[in-house]
Amino acid sequence: MNSLRRALALGLAAASLTFGAQAQAQNRELTVASSATYAPFAFENKDKQIVGFDIDIINAIAKQQGLKIKVVNTPFTGIFGALNNGDVDLVISGVTINEKRKQSYDFTPPYFAARQLIALPKNSTVTSLKDLTGKKIAVVSASTADDIASREFGKTSPNIRRFESTPLIISELAGGGVDAAMGDNGVIAYRVAQHAELKTLDDKSFPEEGFGIVVKKGDKALLDKLSAGLAAIRADGSYVTIYKKWFNKDPNVR
Amino acid sequence: MEQPVLLFGWFRWDILVEYKDLFWQGAWMTLRMTVVCVLLGASWGLCLALARLAQARHAPWTWLTRVFLRWPATVYVSFFRGTPLFVQILLIHFAVMPVFIHPSTGLLIDGDLARTLKQEHGALISGVVALTLNSAAYISEVFRAGIQSISRGQFDAGRSLGFSPAQVMRYVVLPQAFRRMLPPLGNNAIALLKDTSLVSAIGLAELAYAARTVAGAYARYWEPYLAISVVYWVMTLVLTTLLRRLEHRLARSDRG
Numbered sequence: 001m002n003s004l005r006r007a008l009a010l011g012l013a014a015a016s017l018t019f020g021a022q023a024q025a026q027n028r029e030l031t032v033a034s035s036a037t038y039a040p041f042a043f044e045n046k047d048k049q050i051v052g053f054d055i056d057i058i059n060a061i062a063k064q065q066g067l068k069i070k071v072v073n074t075p076f077t078g079i080f081g082a083l084n085n086g087d088v089d090l091v092i093s094g095v096t097i098n099e100k101r102k103q104s105y106d107f108t109p110p111y112f113a114a115r116q117l118i119a120l121p122k123n124s125t126v127t128s129l130k131d132l133t134g135k136k137i138a139v140v141s142a143s144t145a146d147d148i149a150s151r152e153f154g155k156t157s158p159n160i161r162r163f164e165s166t167p168l169i170i171s172e173l174a175g176g177g178v179d180a181a182m183g184d185n186g187v188i189a190y191r192v193a194q195h196a197e198l199k200t201l202d203d204k205s206f207p208e209e210g211f212g213i214v215v216k217k218g219d220k221a222l223l224d225k226l227s228a229g230l231a232a233i234r235a236d237g238s239y240v241t242i243y244k245k246w247f248n249k250d251p252n253v254r
Numbered sequence: 255m256e257q258p259v260l261l262f263g264w265f266r267w268d269i270l271v272e273y274k275d276l277f278w279q280g281a282w283m284t285l286r287m288t289v290v291c292v293l294l295g296a297s298w299g300l301c302l303a304l305a306r307l308a309q310a311r312h313a314p315w316t317w318l319t320r321v322f323l324r325w326p327a328t329v330y331v332s333f334f335r336g337t338p339l340f341v342q343i344l345l346i347h348f349a350v351m352p353v354f355i356h357p358s359t360g361l362l363i364d365g366d367l368a369r370t371l372k373q374e375h376g377a378l379i380s381g382v383v384a385l386t387l388n389s390a391a392y393i394s395e396v397f398r399a400g401i402q403s404i405s406r407g408q409f410d411a412g413r414s415l416g417f418s419p420a421q422v423m424r425y426v427v428l429p430q431a432f433r434r435m436l437p438p439l440g441n442n443a444i445a446l447l448k449d450t451s452l453v454s455a456i457g458l459a460e461l462a463y464a465a466r467t468v469a470g471a472y473a474r475y476w477e478p479y480l481a482i483s484v485v486y487w488v489m490t491l492v493l494t495t496l497l498r499r500l501e502h503r504l505a506r507s508d509r510g
Contacts (some may be wrong), residue, residue, distance in 0.1 A: 146471070
């Protein structure tokens with residue numbers, strides 16, 4: 001008799017616990033991973049705050065959808081691992097949407113039109129990606145540029161030099177350690193503008209790509225909210241305001 | 255590809271196989287770096303230790319040795335022991351090296367030679383320089399302690415037999431000190447072997463670089479990092495065994 005009562009009480013307690021957890025999950029704070037070495041998309045300002053286009057976009061979406069978010073600085077190499085482990089709920093970090101990644105993660109529609117861009121010394125005679133065959137090329141580990149270079153020149157090619165962040169690949173190029181650096185247009189153009197001895201090359205064969213916000217495969221509830229939020233901020237004009245703030249021109253997509 | 259399912263059904267051997275070239279090149283690079291840096295670090299470390307121990311009896315030599323040998327060596331050792339190796343690697347590769355070796359503005363080497371050097375061996379050179387400068391600081395302390403542990407009487411005895419101070423050092427003090435220094439030197443070599451992993455930050459394709467590349471490409475961490483852990487472990491085991499043998503041999507020759 002006694003034990004039956006105890007079992008009942010325990011069951012009730014457990015039920016209320018799970019219920020409580022569920023209720024909390026509804027509007028708990030979401031952790032957003034972004035790699036803050038990616039100006040102007042995400043970088044740390046002098047007050048150690050992570051700022052940038054990506055950050056403004058996710059904040060605008062969160063506000064629009066009534067989500068509580070916290071951005072954590074995560075090295076790009078480990079960003080998908082952090083998402084897999086459940087350390088973070090979503091990623092906004094200049095992540096290019098591609099088929100390979102779509103197999104493992106879910107993406108919102110693109111919030112930024114991106115292309116690859118090659119940075120070269122001013123006197124370089126390279127005019128296309130193909131010209132880089134046999135030359136040293138710096139990329140950010142696990143980036144789209146890494147994928148392209150790996151496909152083009154072989155995954156284990158000693159000519160591909162992988163670094164943790166975009167500033168490092170530009171420094172390596174400026175220091176004469178490589179013949180070229182490759183990365184997303186937004187950041188490469190931004191960094192090359194700081195180096196008089198460098199120029200950019202836009203290979204026409206690079207496909208038009210987009211940056212998307214990433215969630216775990218199958219996290220439909222969150223994905224829908226983010227997509228709806230993105231559509232809403234595009235519709236109400238706040239997207240254009242944010243875009244102009246960081247790129248000083250009108251958006252290049254839609 | 256046969257997969258040993260019994261223990262590690264989830265373990266993706268295929269991605270290790272796919273990147274095996276990178277792992278082999280990485281292991282070979284790690285090994286070469288370690289050997290080169292141990293040798294260079296020990297030589298430079300001995301110089302530093304001798305500079306720190308330098309003494310002269312008469313002016314102006316007392317003053318000169320102090321200002322030009324003991325003080326710089328002390329500052330050097332304190333700097334390289336007092337700042338993180340990771341920071342030293344980045345500083346040397348991205349700040350110091352471009353000043354001396356740069357295709358257009360290199361003070362020491364420029365033009366095509368600089369371009370070739372930097373592109374073929376840039377990260378290796380910076381890595382070797384950083385690790386050597388750093389390990390020499392630690393090794394010099396081992397040498398200094400070893401030399402100072404030999405009693406003053408040994409030195410005086412050598413002198414009274416008619417040896418010059420340099421000869422006493424060479425034939426009396428250093429051979430005895432070396433036996434005492436061997437275990438800490440071994441520790442140093444093992445630390446160095448593992449510290450080579452930090453050089454992956456400047457794009458040197460050693461073991462940790464290989465693992466980072468695979469982890470980045472597949473967002474999988476067990477396979478690449480467990481694989482390189484085993485390789486590092488095997489390397490340190492071999493090193494430990496070799497050092498123990500050397501210790502035993504020296505102990506035997508001492509007894510007999």
